[in-house]
Amino acid sequence: xPVGGVNNFNHVMQASRQxxxxxxxxxxxxxxxxxxxxxxxxxxxxxxxxxxxxxGQWCPKNDDGKFLGPISLRQGxxxxxxxxxxxxxxxxxxxxxxxxxxxxxxxxxxxxPYLTMALGANEVTPLQMAQAYAVFANGGYLVQxxxxxxxxxxxGKLLAQTQPSNIAQxxxxxxxxxxxIMNSILKDVAKYGTGARAWRELHRxxxxxxxxxxxxxRDAWIIGYTPSIVIGAWAGxxxxxxxxxxxAGFIVxxxxxxxxxxxxxxxxxxxxxxxxxxxxxxKPAL
Numbered sequence: 001x002p003v004g005g006v007n008n009f010n011h012v013m014q015a016s017r018q019x020x021x022x023x024x025x026x027x028x029x030x031x032x033x034x035x036x037x038x039x040x041x042x043x044x045x046x047x048x049x050x051x052x053x054x055x056g057q058w059c060p061k062n063d064d065g066k067f068l069g070p071i072s073l074r075q076g077x078x079x080x081x082x083x084x085x086x087x088x089x090x091x092x093x094x095x096x097x098x099x100x101x102x103x104x105x106x107x108x109x110x111x112x113p114y115l116t117m118a119l120g121a122n123e124v125t126p127l128q129m130a131q132a133y134a135v136f137a138n139g140g141y142l143v144q145x146x147x148x149x150x151x152x153x154x155x156g157k158l159l160a161q162t163q164p165s166n167i168a169q170x171x172x173x174x175x176x177x178x179x180x181i182m183n184s185i186l187k188d189v190a191k192y193g194t195g196a197r198a199w200r201e202l203h204r205x206x207x208x209x210x211x212x213x214x215x216x217x218r219d220a221w222i223i224g225y226t227p228s229i230v231i232g233a234w235a236g237x238x239x240x241x242x243x244x245x246x247x248a249g250f251i252v253x254x255x256x257x258x259x260x261x262x263x264x265x266x267x268x269x270x271x272x273x274x275x276x277x278x279x280x281x282x283k284p285a286l
Contacts, residue, residue: 009238016123017236021080021194022212022221023120025182026132027089028077030100032178034092038074038185042084045069049090049115060086060119077185078193080211082119089118103173104132105142120212129223130232136186136208137225139273140172140179141165176275183208183272190224197253202260206269211252216242222256227270231259 009015031040045067048059062082068075076084089097094113102108111122131145143165150161172179186208190199194211209224219236220243233256237243244250 011234012127013125015234015236016125017219017234017240018122018214019120019124019129019221020212020214020219021082021120022129022210022223023122023124024077024080024085024118024212025136025186025210026101026104027085027092027097027118028073028185029136029174029178029182030097031073031088031092032181033100033175034096036073036088038072038181040073041070042073042076042087043070044076044081044083047083047087049086051114058115060115074185074188077210078188080189080194085118086115089115101132103142104135106132120214126232126234129221129234130230133209133223133225133232134230135174136179136182137227137230137272138167138179139275140174140176141167141170142173143167176273180272180275186210197257201257202264204264204269206271207260208272217245218242220252222252224256224260226264226267227272228267229260229263231256231263233259 028036044062046059048057050056051058060082063080067083068079068081071079071081071084073084073088075081076088094111094115094117097117098108098111098113101111106124106128110124111117114121127145131143135142146162146164148162151159153159187206190196190207190209199207204226206226207224208226209222212221212223213219218240219234221232221234223230223232225231233252235243235252235255
């Protein structure tokens with residue numbers, strides 16, 4: 001449910017904000033489709049690209065200002081390394097990534113073919129992010145969200161009821177094997193990476209997801225999920241001004257944990273959909 005704001009502005013559907021690192025999984029999913037694997041080695045080292053704001057070069061940085069050297073694709077997303085993600089996007093091309101992420105319910109017109117897309121520089125809504133992560137959660141299917149389950153009269157007579165999407169009657173929008181691998185990596189994020197707080201507090205083995213913040217902490221996100229629940233939490237000021245440092249940890253994480261604890265209280269640990277055996281070809285190191 002939307003919280004905060006002014007007038008009738010609905011943040012869930014109308015707040016177009018930068019997702020930061022919470023957008024990275026879609027770039028990694030696109031890379032898997034292009035033939036990368038979880039063990040593809042990418043060099044976490046300094047790199048510069050032409051086309052900076054001043055007409056010079058753009059030299060992206062990792063949040064911690066450090067370089068880890070050659071690491072696997074899995075480690076790159078688990079540790080949310082900016083340089084790894086940018087190098088992956090450069091390898092598969094922004095144009096390909098834009099076409100690919102539209103499978104998750106985004107519109108291609110939302111994105112510009114620039115490498116900053118890797119770091120979540122394009123604007124999306126919280127509803128779009130939740131719908132997109134649901135594609136991973138359910139094994140590769142795009143389902144349409146709805147807000148009203150049913151309508152009854154004063155006597156309880158059913159007047160109308162929404163018919164949810166039935167994925168058994170749909171074709172997957174991404175390869176189910178791709179979704180399975182992404183779920184495996186995003187479970188590592190929840191256990192060892194930026195989402196570790198949620199994993200520690202919830203004591204569940206089926207939680208996956210990703211956090212994200214933008215420059216000056218103008219936006220903070222957590223999109224987390226299990227096979228049957230996807231919850232997106234976002235915080236930001238209406239005027240897009242900077243928030244307190246580490247707001248993702250102090251505000252968004254407790255908010256997400258509280259929501260998830262209630263939503264999952266009657267659901268036992270689950271297993272993500274398991275596809276046919278996976279045996280991809282290993283891509284060369286970048």
